[in-house]
Amino acid sequence: MRVLYFGTYERDYPRNAQVISALRRAAVEVAEHHVSVWEGRRDNWQAGATTAARLGIAELRLLRRPDDEFDALLVGYPGHLDLTAARRVAAGRPVVFNPLVSLYDTFVADRGRFTPSSAMARVLRSIDRQALRAADVVVADTEANADFLASLADVPRSRVEVCFVGAEERVFSPGWAPADPFEALFVGKLIPLHGVDTVLEAARLAPGLRFKIVGSGQLEPLLRDRPPNVEHVPWVDYEGLPSELHRAGCALGIFGSSEKALRVIPNKVFQALACGTPVVTADTPAARELLADRASALLVPPKDAEALAAAVTRLAEDRSMARRVADGGLAAYRAQASEPVLGERWRGLIESLVR
Numbered sequence: 001m002r003v004l005y006f007g008t009y010e011r012d013y014p015r016n017a018q019v020i021s022a023l024r025r026a027a028v029e030v031a032e033h034h035v036s037v038w039e040g041r042r043d044n045w046q047a048g049a050t051t052a053a054r055l056g057i058a059e060l061r062l063l064r065r066p067d068d069e070f071d072a073l074l075v076g077y078p079g080h081l082d083l084t085a086a087r088r089v090a091a092g093r094p095v096v097f098n099p100l101v102s103l104y105d106t107f108v109a110d111r112g113r114f115t116p117s118s119a120m121a122r123v124l125r126s127i128d129r130q131a132l133r134a135a136d137v138v139v140a141d142t143e144a145n146a147d148f149l150a151s152l153a154d155v156p157r158s159r160v161e162v163c164f165v166g167a168e169e170r171v172f173s174p175g176w177a178p179a180d181p182f183e184a185l186f187v188g189k190l191i192p193l194h195g196v197d198t199v200l201e202a203a204r205l206a207p208g209l210r211f212k213i214v215g216s217g218q219l220e221p222l223l224r225d226r227p228p229n230v231e232h233v234p235w236v237d238y239e240g241l242p243s244e245l246h247r248a249g250c251a252l253g254i255f256g257s258s259e260k261a262l263r264v265i266p267n268k269v270f271q272a273l274a275c276g277t278p279v280v281t282a283d284t285p286a287a288r289e290l291l292a293d294r295a296s297a298l299l300v301p302p303k304d305a306e307a308l309a310a311a312v313t314r315l316a317e318d319r320s321m322a323r324r325v326a327d328g329g330l331a332a333y334r335a336q337a338s339e340p341v342l343g344e345r346w347r348g349l350i351e352s353l354v355r
Contacts, residue, residue, distance in 0.1 A: 002029040002070045003350060006086055008037040008058050009076025012238070014267045015100050015141075016076045018168045018339070019346060026343030028350075031068035033089070035061045038078065059085050071354045072096060075135070078103075080127050083134035094353035097135035100165075101260075102128050102152055110193050110260045111218060129153050136353055139346075141165050142286040144263040161349050164290065164337040165267055167274035171239060174276035175246045176326055182316040183210040184280070185248035187241065187268050190217035194266070195255030195282070197222055201305035203230045206313055214244065245275040250298075250315045250322065253281025257302040265290060273333035278325040280311045290336055294321075296328035 003023060009016050011034060023030050035058040062085040073090040075082050077100040086095050104124040107113040114120040132138050132153035138160045140146035146160040188194045196219050203211040204227045211230045213223065223232050236244060245251055251272035254261055262284045269287075272279050273296075281287055283299035293299040298315065300307035315322040335341070 001072075001347070001351060001354065002031065002068070004066060004068060004070035004073045004089075005030055005032045005034070005076055006073050006089065007033075007062065007075045007079035007082035008035055008055070009079050009082075010038040011036070013077060014168060014238075014271075015098065015165055018166050018342075019074075019076070019098060019163075021168055021170065022166065022339045022343035023346050024343075025339050026347040028343075028347050031066070031070060033062065033066040033068070055081060062086075063088060065089065072350050074098060074350070077101075080131040083131045087134060094136045094350070095134070096350060096353070097131065097138045099131065099138060099149070100141060102149065104128050104152070105148070105260050110256075110258045111191055125152075135159075137161055137349065139163050139349070142263060142265060142289055144285045144289070148259075148263055163342055163345050163349075165265065165270050166337045166339060166342045167267070167270040167333075169274060169339045172242050172245075172271045172274040174274070174330060175242070176276040176278075177246055178249045178322070179247040181210055182249035183212050183247075184250050184252055184312045185212050185214070185244060185277075186252040187214045187236070187244070188254075188266065190215050190219040190222075192219065192258060193254055193256045193261050193264070195257075195261070195303060198255040198303050198305050198308060199252060200226055200230065202308040202312065203227050205305060205309040209312060209316055212244075212248070241271060242275055245272050245277045248277055250278045250280055250312060251275075252308075252312075253279055253287075253297075255282045255300075255302055255304075255308060261302060262286060270333065270337055273329045273337070276326050276330045278315055278322050279329055280308065280315070290332055291329070292332075294325065296325065296332040298325060 020030050037054050037058050072094040074096045075086050108121045140149050140162050143162050146162050150157045150160045186199050190196050214233045214236050216234045253269045263286050265286050279297040282302040291297040298311040300311050
């Protein structure tokens with residue numbers, strides 16, 4: 001079987017790289033028909049005349065017939081504006097959309113860039129609905145998010161499948177060997193979803209423990225008043241993240257309390273699990289699809305700094321518990337979200353469409 005990975009998707013974004021890697025591991029030939037728009041742009045979905053012009057040119061280039069033959073077309077993330085071109089290029093063959101997020105949910109409900117009653121909010125909701133409806137099948141990252149996307153687009157739930165995000169295993173592999181002193185590692189965009197404010201407050205409540213925050217973004221100003229036990233590193237190369245995870249005492253997931261935060265398991269949680277690092281993250285419906293408290297992660301209530309400080313302290317003081325959680329997390333990852341598992345899952349749902 002041959003799949004055409006299609007669109008203006010961000011080629012280096014983990015969701016795209018992992019899906020392509022998993023499909024190839026499942027003996028699926030993957031060709032790419034890609035036009036670069038988002039690479040190297042920190043704030044990818046920033047509106048403006050320049051972005052609009054780049055997108056317009058990109059969509060015209062996507063309409064050019066690819067040389068590769070294919071059985072199904074897969075639109076990568078972010079590809080909400082690529083579905084019109086995708087349907088024309090597919091010429092009746094199945095179109096699968098891998099959206100990862102709703103644009104409305106991300107920029108209105110979660111990040112608060114636009115008010116729900118604004119014209120831009122209506123535009124984003126319309127883009128979401130049209131893109132989701134244009135695909136033969138939409139693939140969400142969790143069951144909770146699949147329910148949301150089906151409701152948003154008003155399409156049958158049967159048209160939304162689920163494949164966990166997983167981790168790109170050429171980069172992330174087991175090797176956890178925590179360094180002394182113990183350090184809790186937070187990696188990610190500093191956006192409300194991730195709950196960096198909760199992490200900072202937990203650090204204040206546990207002044208004897210070290211915390212390391214890697215990333216930048218919307219809430220970066222909060223770090224100006226960070227406590228002395230918090231180190232901030234604006235950027236670590238993707239290939240360098242496994243080393244950070246291997247020597248961390250634990251990895252911190254997300255702690256926001258928005259509706260979106262309750263529906264997602266972020267890249268960094270899968271990456272930490274793949275490295276065998278113990279994870280502390282919010283106890284959400286999405287997290288419970290993969291993880292069990294004290295067995296494969298420590299789960300704490302969203303936006304609860306006291307509970308987060310207590311969980312990190314527990315791992316720092318009880319290394320045998322940390323090892324049990326680490327081993328349980330790696331086992332859960334291998335059973336449900338490893339590349340071989342997800343590769344077969346992706347292959348199976350595409351084959352069912354082709355048949």
